[in-house]
Amino acid sequence: MAPTDDDPSITHPTGGHGESDRPLDGSDHRTAANDVEPPTIAVEYSVDDDQSLSEAVVFAVAEAEGCTALELDEPLYNWIDPDALDAVFRLSREEVTADRLFSFRAYGREVLVVDRRAVHVSHPVDT
Template identity: 50%
Template sequence: MAMSASTSQSAVEPDDSVSMAVVRAVSSAADRPVLELPPLYEAIDPDALDALFDGHRTAGRIEFRYAGFRVTVRADRTVSVSPVE
């Protein structure tokens, strides 16, 4: 679901990891193949990110920068990306 021309938001699929959803969301927003993006671990620990949002958390979010984008992951497992200006 697009929020504006510069920000996009998507829900993490039930069988998908949050870290993979982040990479796919940034890939889509950047219009670049996943394999052309830098490794996610250069921005954040993917295992820790997955563990943080793998439970039944009802509140909270984390924000970080990755590949020229500000990424926000919320407790409801939605991922938002917007270009860093």
């Protein structure tokens, strides 16, 4: 289920490059392989027009984890084929009459891609 906009634990970044890689609460918490507990925030990430969906997923998960994309413990391809993900959404919004939704579990979270507009990353889920 997609998070709602009124969920206070969801951050709403503008997405894209050049964003601060600090959590929105200003803390210095980072998740690395030696950290014990990741942050428990959910994220709604806006996809930039010039950004691939696989790249947007990596940035969204990194934000939810409180780290940079390079600091994630595993690459995205350990969870899903990034080329296949990008291929699912290759057609533009103008060429498809309905929203496309695609969800999968990665990095201990539910990831929901909404058309080419947004990536929702849930709080960590129990495995």
